Amino acid sequence: MEMTLEDKGFGQTRRQVIQSGVLSSSLLAGLLQEMLADADITKISDDPLAPKKPHFPAKAKRVIMLYMTGGVSHVDTFDHKPRLYQDVGREVKLDHPEIRNRPGYEHIFLKRPQWEFKRYGKSGTEVSGLFPHISEVVDDIALIRSMQTDHSNHYNATLGMHTGSFNFARPSIGSWISYGLGSFNKNLPSFITIAPAQTYAGTQVYSSDFLPGAHQGTLVVPGSEPIADIKPLVASAEQSDELAALARINSRHLAARDEEPVLKARIKSFETAFGMQVAAPEAFDLSRETEATHKLYGLERGSTKGFAWQCLVARRLAERGVRFVEIIDTGSSGNWDSHGDMMDHARLAMNVDQPIKGLIKDLKSRGMLEDTLVIWATEFGRTPFNNSADAKGREHHNWAFSCWLGGGGAKPGVTYGETDEYGIKVATDPVHVHDFHATILHLMGIDHKRLTYRHSGRDYRLTDVFGNVIQGLLA
Numbered sequence: 001m002e003m004t005l006e007d008k009g010f011g012q013t014r015r016q017v018i019q020s021g022v023l024s025s026s027l028l029a030g031l032l033q034e035m036l037a038d039a040d041i042t043k044i045s046d047d048p049l050a051p052k053k054p055h056f057p058a059k060a061k062r063v064i065m066l067y068m069t070g071g072v073s074h075v076d077t078f079d080h081k082p083r084l085y086q087d088v089g090r091e092v093k094l095d096h097p098e099i100r101n102r103p104g105y106e107h108i109f110l111k112r113p114q115w116e117f118k119r120y121g122k123s124g125t126e127v128s129g130l131f132p133h134i135s136e137v138v139d140d141i142a143l144i145r146s147m148q149t150d151h152s153n154h155y156n157a158t159l160g161m162h163t164g165s166f167n168f169a170r171p172s173i174g175s176w177i178s179y180g181l182g183s184f185n186k187n188l189p190s191f192i193t194i195a196p197a198q199t200y201a202g203t204q205v206y207s208s209d210f211l212p213g214a215h216q217g218t219l220v221v222p223g224s225e226p227i228a229d230i231k232p233l234v235a236s237a238e239q240s241d242e243l244a245a246l247a248r249i250n251s252r253h254l255a256a257r258d259e260e261p262v263l264k265a266r267i268k269s270f271e272t273a274f275g276m277q278v279a280a281p282e283a284f285d286l287s288r289e290t291e292a293t294h295k296l297y298g299l300e301r302g303s304t305k306g307f308a309w310q311c312l313v314a315r316r317l318a319e320r321g322v323r324f325v326e327i328i329d330t331g332s333s334g335n336w337d338s339h340g341d342m343m344d345h346a347r348l349a350m351n352v353d354q355p356i357k358g359l360i361k362d363l364k365s366r367g368m369l370e371d372t373l374v375i376w377a378t379e380f381g382r383t384p385f386n387n388s389a390d391a392k393g394r395e396h397h398n399w400a401f402s403c404w405l406g407g408g409g410a411k412p413g414v415t416y417g418e419t420d421e422y423g424i425k426v427a428t429d430p431v432h433v434h435d436f437h438a439t440i441l442h443l444m445g446i447d448h449k450r451l452t453y454r455h456s457g458r459d460y461r462l463t464d465v466f467g468n469v470i471q472g473l474l475a
Helices: 014-020 082-086 134-140 154-163 173-181 202-206 236-255 261-284 291-297 307-319 344-365 433-443
Strands: 062-067 108-110 117-120 125-128 141-148 191-194 218-220 324-328 372-377 401-406 414-416 426-428 453-455 458-460
Touching: 062 173, 062 307, 062 344, 117 134, 125 134, 134 141, 134 344, 141 426, 141 433, 154 202, 173 191, 173 324, 173 433, 191 202, 191 307, 202 218, 202 324, 261 307, 291 307, 291 344, 307 324, 307 344, 344 372, 372 433, 401 433
Parallel strands: 062 324, 062 372, 141 414, 191 218, 191 324
Antiparallel strands: 117 125, 141 401, 372 401, 453 458
């Protein structure tokens, strides 16, 4: 008679099984429920990633967030200010502590943008020469020119854009949406971040923090092996035996610990990892994509790196039911923190311009743009001034900057909000990061005031105690 793993001496504790080395891969520590008919897993809890109904009918089902780390200059990209060209070198007086207390900034002067703007599309939206490809799809996006954030440091502003908190660790927006809506595909994570390297605030930008661990973002690093250790090292029949035994032990281990939520999340993550053995390699395999699709994104066939690869993989993941995909631009080209020379923006824009247009057009051609919300964001803008009339770079600027939304119920072809004549401060219709988040959640069918989680004696939410849905951005 064939011996089971318990017959072989693995019938005592979960720790003994793991320490014994019976598992041949770190990913294979769980099993999908249909493979566990012989194991008592009723106490492991319902699937935390099962799809959930939104608070109200949603325009968007999924999100792809494009994050330009470092701070993109609004006045050089999406916020045309003719007076900056006319009044270049003019000294301006700003009575603000961020200026008064900055050494060397006793006098500040307007700096001219280094690119010209033109109107594009039926909407006539003005975009600079930095983005000739994105200019082709301006009729599909809602451009916000009146963004505001609370901090001018990279870490804090990045944390705020991702979590709604500028000083303390909190769950990422991707984790909140996963928690609120679940996922369409149990064999892939509900929240995936694609980044060549960490950005400011590190892993916190995709952390679930105090939310259940099943909603933690999974990091994908472009390359030949985007997710490490995804390939099983044993035959499927042997693996099934091992995993079934471990599932029984996990069930007993959990039952003896009062349904510990962290343990539940870990068990669920192992189950997802098992499904990923098949689902993930297929999702990252671009060999079946057509030459036309590769050309659309500007991606060389066979390449496994670069922003174009990130964008095409994001479309494939969204297509396969991943609820939230973030693409972070932290590649070899550097980031958008152009203190020394604004001409760095030219190289950075060239890296992302065509892939972003390709993503928008690809989603639209597949009928996915109408229910996929594409977010283009950065942590803050850059100063329309500097401390010398001939300064090449720009400094951090959190008083005003630009972001945009595309598809997913966002109103196409509109511009929302205005800055003053020099792009220094918001003049009309300010959009704080909390408002931005409230609007994104609304498009996903979520009332930002009702999506809460009880932690340390209070109910937390992505927007803290702030935020208004911006009606002018809704289709």
